[in-house]
Amino acid sequence: MSFNFTILGVLKWKPMTGYDLKKIIQKTTFMYWSGNNNQIYKGLLALQNQGLVTNEVKHQDGAPSKKIYTITASGIEEFNKWIMESPKEPPEFKKEFLIQMALSGDLKVDNVMAILSQYEESVSMKLLMEKEMQRRQGLDKRRNKQEEYLWSMISENIINTYENELLWIEKVKAGMEVKGRK
């Protein structure tokens, strides 16, 4: 389960609470989970049972007390092993629209054009949202030049993905129009 490794990796930055982790995972879109409480708190418990993190309870006046989690030496070791030795999964996608297109063989050309436009609208919207998310995250300070470079490349990867999808939509539309005119 890579979710727990993600927690571990973020705790390498600095010790923090489950609530902090939740916020980070939720705003980082490429950490693709919902980042809900259930996963976070269960994950932290499991990591603690494996001795990969420890926590220290901080009581606060006029605020709920917090558990600050810190990664242990064996936690760092396990995490580095995951990074270096785990098989690198190829990207996975779910493009429901491809299924819809595959099953639209007997639709009228105009209808196919319509659903292509709907998809285009949806991808454009997503791209805008993604750019806004990244603008906000660009304000976060990175630990060093390498981390900054890697995060900028990740941004590029995500933006590219949506932009390539838009280019592909245009191509399909152009091809459909030629068919329609005949």
Added chain:
Amino acid sequence: MSFNFTILGVLKWKPMTGYDLKKIIQKTTFMYWSGNNNQIYKGLLALQNQGLVTNEVKHQDGAPSKKIYTITASGIEEFNKWIMESPKEPPEFKKEFLIQMALSGDLKVDNVMAILSQYEESVSMKLLMEKEMQRRQGLDKRRNKQEEYLWSMISENIINTYENELLWIEKVKAGMEVKGRK
């Protein structure tokens, strides 16, 4: 649940058994489910209860008897409504590697280069497999020119996705090397 709509859409091609559906969904990689028995047979039951499909049992000598499912008129109506009126979901990705890269800020340059190469290998392999899958599927006959065009565009979409990922990996590697030399 788009899985059941997928079943419905494939049944629009022609009546067939759950087993046939399973094979089609399994070999069509962009229908991203495992296409396991549980989903197929439960899905068909649900569709039948909604009156969207009917089945006819065919007994066979020396082979298990089969249930041939046929889409009903209201099934076709529901399916077309799904295609035209359902919101078009933007593509979703799970790129575990982006998470690994995001958490590799304190790795040595050589180690980052190593995991990039591992990822490149993994994506290349996946691309090859995908091309082979598509070569096999290219042998299937399509119902008409439009369906043929749409399926060729879907192939292009999938191949593009992996090829763009490979281009991106090269770019990241090139950028890392400049950093390493400094």
Added chain:
DNA sequence: TCATCCATGTAAAAAGTTACATGATTTT
């Protein structure tokens, strides 16, 4: 002879999401 194909189904586990529950403080 051993594996795969045909053909249907069930059981159980894992993974993931949504909603519930509490309660003080701060912001709108």
Added chain:
DNA sequence: AAAATCATGTAACTTTTTACATGGATGA
């Protein structure tokens, strides 16, 4: 006065995957 933030946790549900179960026919 209402909503959001901080902070932890639980419960219920949906979705998805893996494995089990049967059994004859065909192919390597």
